Amino acid sequence: MIDIFICEDNQKQLDLFTQNIRDSIMIEELDMEIALATTNPHAVLDRLADTENLGLFFLDIDLKSDIDGLMLAQRIRKQQPRCFIIFLTSHSEMSFLTFQYKVEALDFIIKDTAEHIKYKIHECLLDVQQKYTSLNNNINKTFVIRHADKYISIDFDDILFFETSNNIHKILLHAHKRVIEFNGQLKEIEHQLDHRFYRCHRSYIINKDAIAEADFDAMNLLMKNGETCPIAVRHKRGLRKLMSLE
Amino acid sequence: MTVQATENRIGKVIVVTIFYHLSIYILTAFSYFLPICCFLPFKLKWKEKVFFFFLLFLNVFLMGNYLGHLGVILLIVSSCLYISLLDKSYLLNICVFIAAYLFCVVIENIFSLLWDTFIFPVSALTKSYPYYTMYIILFIVIEALICPPLAKLLHKLINKFHIRISKRYLILIVTNLAVCLFIFLFNVIIGGYIGYNRKIIIFDCILFGFYFLISIILIINIVKAHMIKLEMDMRQESYDRLQDYTNQVEHMYSSLRSFKHDYQNIMLTMSGYIEAEDMEGLKGYFEKEIMPLNQQLSKSSANLNQLMNIKITEIKSIVSAKLLYAAELNINISIEVMEEISDISMDTVDLARLLGIFLDNAIEAALETEAPTIHFAIIHSETEYLFMVANTFIDREIPFATLKQPSVSTKGGNRGIGLYNANEILSQYQNIIWDTEIKNSCFIQRLHITK
Incomplete structure (x- = not known):
């Protein structure tokens, strides 16, 4: 069950959103309930304190109160780290990237035409429902790059391989459609990984599930994204063993 | 019996001599290999290291047996070629190689001078194997102590300046170093004919030290001047760009003013419609005139002004x-x-x-x-x-x-x-x-x- 909270300072718009959300829940028979629809951001925080369900928040950015939507979202995020936050906004206030970064906003609903809003709300609810079920079904293991107090996390499934960079003390993480260069050492990284990863070379750790082809004559691995990794002679047997276990 | 013993002894002597020679060649090659490997701005792979060492050894061997001091030219040319094949920024690498070689030479001259003064005459060195090996080993130890920290410094400098130095300056530096090298080679080969003695070594040392020092100071100054010029250009460029930005902001401001002016007219027209209670007309006017205006305004101004932060x-x-x-x-x-x-x-x-x-x-x-x-x-x-x-x-x-x-x-x-x-x-x-x-x-x- 997901509790839905709506906070919007304009009563008319609040009613409109509430109605749209209620309709969508009815049509799709979603496992959600509107817990609160209010113009007062503090009421959201109060109500949040005594709920145990995961929350879905629709927040206006300009709340005409002592806190704005972003601050409210940050406080909510602190209380419920895994909740879903969606912002309601007009064009001029749009700063999606910043909000996504700061409070991991899921989406934005732009206040333009009533039809578009309705459509977008419907989409968002379905998206949340899908994310909610997958969240409960499998909790993926992730690799976390810590950086001051921020962190970047990548699913193990998504990682192809790690490689020492030409730049001193730096590691390149190759994922599907993503490359991250960060400070670190392969030795330390090895401890954070699980059985599917293997150090096949002094400067490479590969994900065995991401190997497309292994060429033991040329001593290299073709990964699923077309890149190649070398195999060191002394790790050849270990790698063979690992791959035959599949 | 006695004949066999002498033969045995002769055989032993030959083996020992070969061993001595070989060890000296290897050590000499290593004394070149170490600083060059340290100073090169990229890391050699294991195989490359082995090959490079072999190349140096071959050169040293040729120098010792057939070519004499002329072999230095072969050594430098072949090493330069090999190094420039290995990595893409060959100008820089050649530059570093020559500098490293010259550095070796200067250090060796100073070292041999000290050795000559305090331990054993250099001119008699080649005749005494134990002293010669000791001489080279000590030299390598000194190199191993000096080179890594210096190399670190050099790499830092290269990292800092390399991307910003144009090819022209790099060529200039390479030429300068090459000339320096040429003078040195000339010196060595002529010196080889005359025969080394202490005075020549001292003379070499001083000459070289000065030339090396002066060229380094010169190069540093040129690079510095170049950097300053680059910075000035950058400033100028960023100033020009800011001018564009200012113009754009001014333009935005004036369009806002014209909107303000329009606003009055819009209000007037709208109140006209309302007074006449012409709702259809008002609706049409709103959709046709006001909506597009609104969009236009938000599109152009909402974005750029954030740059002011x-x-x-x-x-x-x-x-x-x-x-x-x-x-x-x-x-x-x-x-x-x-x-x-x-x-x-x-x-x-x-x-x-x-x-x-x-x-x-x-x-x-x-x-x-x-x-x-x-x-x-x-x-x-x-x-x-x-x-x-x-x-x-x-x-x-x-x-x-x-x-x-x-x-x-x-x-x-x-x-x-x-x-x-x-x-x-x-x-x-x-x-x-x-x-x-x-x-x-x-x-x-x-x-x-x-x-």
């Missing part, structure tokens, strides 16, 4: 210039700089160059798409700054890692120096995470810079 002139100028250019090319741009951005723990010139590279790439890639869009954001949190450039692009499925190599690019053909340069710049910083991602058909570059 960037308080670093170099960054502001490059970002505004590139984004204005993008806007001129009808690319949709969105800018998010919600908080003030002032001091960043990174050289602003480097950062400006990085952002320039990212934005240039973004513009070029976005233009190929049907609805070109570029998002630019600087986000400020308690511990870091995040710079983000995202653009629409056409995915040609080029493996990511290769993008950072020179002349590989999604644009195809003879280009792609941009990201290679970005990599070079970023290699100097330990406090940055560089994150490149493709998501929802957007190409996203992120730089997390710790405060």
